[in-house]
Amino acid sequence: MSVGHVARAAEQAGxxxxxxxxxxxxxxxxxxxxxxxxxxxxxxGRPVGPVGDKARHRAVVTAALDMxxxxxxxxxxxxxxxxxxxxxxxxxx
Numbered sequence: 013m014s015v016g017h018v019a020r021a022a023e024q025a026g027x028x029x030x031x032x033x034x035x036x037x038x039x040x041x042x043x044x045x046x047x048x049x050x051x052x053x054x055x056x057g058r059p060v061g062p063v064g065d066k067a068r069h070r071a072v073v074t075a076a077l078d079m080x081x082x083x084x085x086x087x088x089x090x091x092x093x094x095x096x097x098x099x100x101x102x103x104x105x
Contacts, residue, residue, distance in 0.1 A: 015031055016031065016040070016041065016044035016046050019031055019046055019047065020044075020046070020047075023047050028047070028048075028080045029046075029047060029048065030047075030048040030049070030050055030076040030077070030079050030080060031046050031048070031049045031050070032049075032050045032052065032059045032060065032072065032076055033049055033050070033051050033052070033059060034051070034052055034053075034054050034055065034056055034057075034058070034059050035051050035052070035053050035054075035091075036056055038051045038089070041089060042087075042089060045086055045087045046086075046087070047083070047086050047087070047088070048076075048079045048080065048083050048088050048090075049088065049089045049090070050072070050075055050076045050079060050090050050091075050092055051089060051090070051091045051092065052072060052091075052092045053091070053092070053094070053095045054095075059072070060072040060073065062097060065097075068094070068097075071092075071094075072092055075090070075092055
C-alpha cells in the first residue's frame with residue numbers, strides 16, 4: 013500500500029505515476045483508487061516479467077508510459093496482455 017501513498021503524493025505534486033501490479037494485488041490498486049494502474053499476469057515479485065526477458069520488460073514499461081499520455085482521470089486500470097513464461101528465461105546470471 014505504501015506504493016499507492018507515494019503515487020498519490022507524487023500526483024498531488026504534479027508528477028504523473030503508473031503503478032505496475034501483479035494480478036494478485038489488483039484489488040489493492042482498485043481500493044486505493046490509484047490514478048493509473050497497469051496489471052500484469054506475472055507471479056508475485058516479477059511485475060515486469062521473467063528475469064532476463066528484456067523484450068517483455070520493455071513492453072510492460074512502454075505500456076505503463078503509454079498510460080501516462082492516454083489517461084487523465086483517476087482510477088484507470090489496464091491489464092497487460094500475455095503471461096509469464098519462465099521456461100524461456102529461468103537461468104541464473
